[in-house]
Amino acid sequence: PFNTIKVTITEQKPSILWKSGNSLSIITENGRGFVGEPNDELKSNLPTVEDLSNLPVKEGDKVVSQEFIVFVNDANKLLSQNGVAISTMQVEETTTELTVITKDGYKIRFDTTRPFSEQLSDLNAVLDSLKKQGKKITQYIDLRINGKVFYR
Numbered sequence: 691p692f693n694t695i696k697v698t699i700t701e702q703k704p705s706i707l708w709k710s711g712n713s714l715s716i717i718t719e720n721g722r723g724f725v726g727e728p729n730d731e732l733k734s735n736l737p738t739v740e741d742l743s744n745l746p747v748k749e750g751d752k753v754v755s756q757e758f759i760v761f762v763n764d765a766n767k768l769l770s771q772n773g774v775a776i777s778t779m780q781v782e783e784t785t786t787e788l789t790v791i792t793k794d795g796y797k798i799r800f801d802t803t804r805p806f807s808e809q810l811s812d813l814n815a816v817l818d819s820l821k822k823q824g825k826k827i828t829q830y831i832d833l834r835i836n837g838k839v840f841y842r
Contacts, residue, residue, distance in 0.1 A: 704728070705759045707738040708747055714738070715747040721754040723747035737766035739788070740780045757802065758785045764806040765790060772814060774798070787834060796827045801834040809833040816841060 702718035707728055716724040716732065725747060728736070739762055747753055762779065765788065769776055775793035782789065790798045800809055816831060816839050832840040 704732055704736060706754075706762050707732065707736050708741060708753060709738055710741040710747055711744040713747070715753075717747075717753050717759065719756065719759055721752055721756055721759055723749060723751045723753045725749045737762050737776075737779060740778060742780055742782045754785045758788075761788065761800070761802045761806050765800065768806065768810055769798075772810065774813075774817075794827070797830040799830060799832045799834050801836075804836060808836075812839050815839075 702720065702722065702724070704716045704724070705719040706717045708715045708717045708723070714728060714733075716726065716728050716736075718724060765779070766776065769790065774790075776790055777793045778791040780789045780791065781787070786801065786803050788800045788802050790800065792798065798813065800806070812833050813831060817827075820826065820841075827841055829842040830840075
């Protein structure tokens with residue numbers, strides 16, 4: 691009998707950039723880390739999430755869930771389409787929460803375990819209501835609790 695080796699190659703598409711401390715890693719669409727400096731094209735086209743807990747990313751490690759990747763990409767695309775300019779996206783202690791710091795200087799806190807679309811409609815309702823009242827968000831909008839919005 692012959693000795694054989696079977697090799698399966700699965701192409702991984704870069705989906706987000708992960709900033710941890712001073713290093714920037716590529717995270718693939720299935721949530722795995724890829725160590726290596728992203729090129730300028732990736733830096734300008736992929737959303738960057740800053741990990742405030744500064745955990746190191748090792749090659750091939752499962753860093754985040756696929757659902758988290760989808761959530762970040764939805765947030766990146768749909769917030770700007772809805773007139774919210776993103777300055778930074780951050781994860782503090784857990785990837786079940788995402789904090790977006792806007793270019794207007796306030797934070798939006800999301801629950802990444804619930805659909806982004808629901809939280810976006812809550813966000814738009816609050817922003818529209820405040821605009822009609824002539825008020826602005828100065829510190830934060832918290833959308834993490836289903837059916838409730840907190841803001842200051």
